Amino acid sequence: MMRTSRLIAAAGAAVLSAALSTAALADITILAWPGGPAEAALRKVVDKYNETSDSKAELLYFSRDNFFDKMLADAAAGSKEFDVMLTATYNVGKYAPFMVPINDLITDDVMKVFPQSAIDSQAYEGKVYGIPTDLSLHFLYYRTDLIDELLSNDDWKAKYGEISEKYMGTKMEPKKPDDWTWDDFMASALFFTQSINPDSPVRYGTVLQMKNLLFNIMIWQGSAASYGGNWMDADGNITVDSDAYRKALDIFKKITEWEATPGDSNSYEYAEANGAFGTGQVAFFIQWSAAYAEFVNADDYPAIAGKFDITHEPAGSEGPKTHFHALGLGINKASDKQDEAKAFLAFLASQDAMSLYAKEGGQPPVVEDIIKAVAGDRPDMLKMGEHTGKYGIVMNGSTAAPALGVYSNMAENFTAYWNGALDQDTAIANVVAYMKEAYGK
């Protein structure tokens, strides 16, 4: 009897001990940005974490379509299905009420991994909500074989001048993409469009992404910024109704009217634009930095293998500019596993984890030393760091809670203008009215 009791007690203790140890080392779920190099790289980092940690991390992915809306619904419902969640520069203010500040994680060691600007990209009202994982900005992707030919072939040069004079009223000469203004961008788009220049080896000069989608406005707004455009001035006045915005809007409008972009560009986003350039039928385009890691894969894109390069966006009167933001990972306020989530974020913010993440195709906004260390595998990372510093812009007011709504409203009205459904004055007036209401002006 005594022996049986002891056995039961021992078994009970073992079960209790196992249960306690499980509770102490609970597994966590990470809701992260799906698809592309970011997902592939994070999977490697999580594998590494799981090798070394007693608490295991599992990745959860929604589809990319309206990712943030789905996450918002879950967060507002107090979901505990994920412990670590996504943050982004342009909506950190919107999600901050559903997240836990992690200022205590930003130690001196972490500051040796990330520059201050990267940490700031995850902050709202003085509190840090995420560890930055992916820097996103825009490059001009161009076909080196076509541009080299344009710069060296006299017949092509003459035709270029002829076409630019006919459509733009000025006889222009071709330039290297590094020196392009938006006029050069437009003239080159005309030249490489077969319906305008039947001798062009590609079907279209460029491909614009004009689906009614907020991310497409981020791609376009570098042009507005290059002419000095901003959402607001220093006093908080809405400044969208400006020459800068009108000029930038007209760049897309004219290219659309000239049919120098595919006729169904009004339904294009990231994937379609990549498809157009990747099939070798477009000479150049503005695209997210993430596309570089995809295009270098010759198996996926044989038509452009070894035949493309990247540079900064064309210049306006204020020089070249690019929108940039950072995605990151932070802690779900509703999670019961705050300590485990913090442990994972601390690992993620380490130099080893970020080096691995960069090497596997991620685009972490890390310090120059780390970038140089992985530059052999990731030459685009050098340009990302350089471009962010030199040309990066964050529109005033674009990290506040209403920012996503503003981007969506711009997408609605500006795509309508580009496609002839609204005139420019009405499109701008609609955006200004929305912004005044959203920001309480």
Place this chain on the structure above:
Amino acid sequence: MAHREAGVRETERANARVFLIGLCVFLALMLGFPTLANLWYSFSNVSIYDLAGTAFVGFANYVQAVGNPNMWAALGFSLKFAVICTVLEVGLGLAMVFILHPILTKRPWLTGILMLPMMVSPALMGVMYRLILNEFTGIVPAYLSMMGLPINLLGRNWIYETVIAIEVLQWTPFAFLIMLTARQSVAGELEEAAAVDGATGAKFGRLIALPVILPSIIIVAFIRFIDSFRVFDHIFVLTGGGPGNETTSISIYIYKLFFTQSKIGEAVAVSVMLLIASLALLYAALRLAVRRAPA
């Protein structure tokens, strides 16, 4: 004897009530609670950050919703879209019933193949057509181009027709299936008797088959109208409601109001108005179907 029958009926009624409790509780939870919550939200100033902490604002959300021209544009798009799709789906489905009924009687397994389009989720349908209709990777533009018709079916000039065509291609099989079932309910003896009396071919279809199918036509038209009216998935995936708002249905409009503009009260107010309109339409369609049903 009569006593015994009455007792049995009473027991059956009591059992029925017991069995209904589960369904009633389920409906109260799944439909009743959200409906009441939505009604409350539609009269409230509500924020995504505090769904429980609402303030009563009377009809302000309804006034704002009705005064927004974008709502009327979205409503107009949905109405037009629903009417065109319903007419096409019911018309094509009916034609298919009369053409294919003799074949399907001998080879019923063919019906399964015809049903395939509606087994694909509408969102996936949108993704599929993003690929199929893409100028660079799509098979349809490639064939159109080979035929000397370089039409951009996703371009602004054709996008309206394209989203209608996708809806019709996906849901005509549904209309066909319902009406085919009704057509198959016409007994073989009746067909033989009608043939003896000289009613064959079109005359049989017009005088015998069509009156039998008519209630099903009304019901299927109603279902397809409601379904097309609330269209969301494939349009959202294909166009995002654009260019501008040109393909924004009322469902996409509500979604954007709620999620991207955070105007929750107004979004719910629009959906409540739509619910009331749908219930009125349902009542009218049921009345019509009952009146047209053969005695």
